Amino acid sequence: MSTSIRFDSIDTVASAVCRDEEPVLLLTDFDGTLCEFLTDPNEVELAPARRQLLASLAEHPRVDVGVVSGRPLDDIKHRVALARDLYYAGLHGCDIEGPDGATTVPIDGAELADLTEAGVLLEAIAADIDGAFVEYKRQSVTLHVRAATPEDRRRAESTFRDETSDLLARERLRLQPGDCVLELVARSSWTKADAVIWIRRDVERRRNDRVRPVYLGDDRTDEHAFSAIDSDGVSVAVGPRPAGARYRLPDPAAVELLLGRLLRDITPG
Numbered sequence: 030m031s032t033s034i035r036f037d038s039i040d041t042v043a044s045a046v047c048r049d050e051e052p053v054l055l056l057t058d059f060d061g062t063l064c065e066f067l068t069d070p071n072e073v074e075l076a077p078a079r080r081q082l083l084a085s086l087a088e089h090p091r092v093d094v095g096v097v098s099g100r101p102l103d104d105i106k107h108r109v110a111l112a113r114d115l116y117y118a119g120l121h122g123c124d125i126e127g128p129d130g131a132t133t134v135p136i137d138g139a140e141l142a143d144l145t146e147a148g149v150l151l152e153a154i155a156a157d158i159d160g161a162f163v164e165y166k167r168q169s170v171t172l173h174v175r176a177a178t179p180e181d182r183r184r185a186e187s188t189f190r191d192e193t194s195d196l197l198a199r200e201r202l203r204l205q206p207g208d209c210v211l212e213l214v215a216r217s218s219w220t221k222a223d224a225v226i227w228i229r230r231d232v233e234r235r236r237n238d239r240v241r242p243v244y245l246g247d248d249r250t251d252e253h254a255f256s257a258i259d260s261d262g263v264s265v266a267v268g269p270r271p272a273g274a275r276y277r278l279p280d281p282a283a284v285e286l287l288l289g290r291l292l293r294d295i296t297p298g
Contacts, residue, residue, distance in 0.1 A: 034269045037276045039283065043290040045263045045276065046243050052091045053295060054232050054240040056116075056225060056254070057284070059098040059105055061208065061247035062267045065281050068160075068176045070100075075108055079281075082288040087113045091295055093232045093240065095127075097224050099207070099250060101166055102126065116231075121205075121214075121250060122224025123168050127231050136168050140215035143201045144170050147213045150192045158185045168218045175209035186211065207248045208270070221250055222257035245284060246274075 046053060057063055063083075064073050087094040095116030098105040102119030106126075109115070114128035123134040136144075148165060151172045155161040160176030172189060174182045189211050196213070197204060205212040229242050242262040244254045247270065255264040255274045266272035267284060278284060 035277070036279045036283075039278075039286050039290050042263070042265055042276045042278065042287055043294050046241070046291055047294045047296075050091075050296065052093070052232075052236055052238055052240045053291075054093045054095070054229055054242045055086060055291070056095045056097055056228065056242065056244045058221075058246035058248065058251050058254075058267075059096055059100065059108065061281070062245050062251075062284055063096070063281060066175070066208075070164075070173075073108065075110070076285070079285050079288065080109070080111065082285065082292060083109070083115070084111050084113055085292050086288065087111065087115055089292070089295060090297055092291075093236075095228050097122065097221050097228075097244075097246075097254065099166075099212075099248075116228045118221070118224040118228065120166055120168055120218070121221050121253075122219035122227070125224060125227055127228065129235070130231055132227060134168070134217065134219050136215045136217060140168075140201045140217060143196060143199060144168075144213065144215065147193065147196055147202065150196070151189070151211075151213075154185055154188050154192065157188075161185055169205070169212050169214040171210050171212040173210050182209065205250060207250050220253035221246070222253035225254050225257040244274075245278075245287075 067073050086092045096109050097118040099121050102124040105119050106117050116127045118125045125132050148170045151163045155163050158177050158181045161174050164171045174185050202213045203216050205214045232240050242258050244258050245265040247267040258264045264274035265276045266274035267278050
């Protein structure tokens with residue numbers, strides 16, 4: 030018998046975030062959290078209402094806002110398109126920009142060579158699967174199978190495991206599975222947990238005060254970020270996927286409602 034998923038109310042999550050006068054660091058994933066998934070990731074756009082809510086929250090004296098994504102930094106900055114003092118973390122945290130600081134995680138030559146080899150393997154898999162394609166980033170190479178049939182997804186995943194086992198055995202790359210993606214990442218790369226930690230430290234340095242971290246995410250890669258949220262923080266999973274977050278909302282539309290409620294309920298500093 031399947032167990033039904035219990036989602037929390039907007040009131041419940043907002044109350045956890047706004048329970049006292051402590052400054053809030055609001056961090057959110059992009060695809061599947063701020064925006065609904067599309068078969069072609071290049072067609073994903075941030076709804077104007079959600080952009081305005083992020084902008085208004087970023088202007089609030091008690092709130093710092095950041096977007097943490099697996100997309101490249103320039104891509105996520107272009108899609109969020111806010112010039113205000115936001116934090117942007119691209120490539121799961123390998124490139125981060127803030128209001129007055131930035132960090133980049135380097136990749137070494139051996140990892141780069143293995144990523145090049147991985148690209149050849151994944152291109153061969155994608156060529157045999159309708160709807161599959163390969164995406165290249167600075168520190169990773171990814172097989173996307175969202176547009177494939179369920180049967181073809183299973184076949185692609187099985188072939189992927191077989192074809193990349195020797196490459197992964199070298200331990201210079203690691204597997205970072207996501208929803209309908211199979212990503213090989215340089216082992217030296219940061220995760221979203223590293224991004225949360227770096228951004229929180231930078232915000233607390235700038236404010237000279239502790240902040241309550243809040244993280245919203247939908248993907249398996251967001252589990253790293255959930256694990257980095259202290260007991261005084263608020264972790265929110267979006268969607269029905271099993272997750273280690275404390276709270277759960279059903280979809281990006283609910284995230285939009287939460288952003289609006291936070292804007293209303295967070296008292297001025």
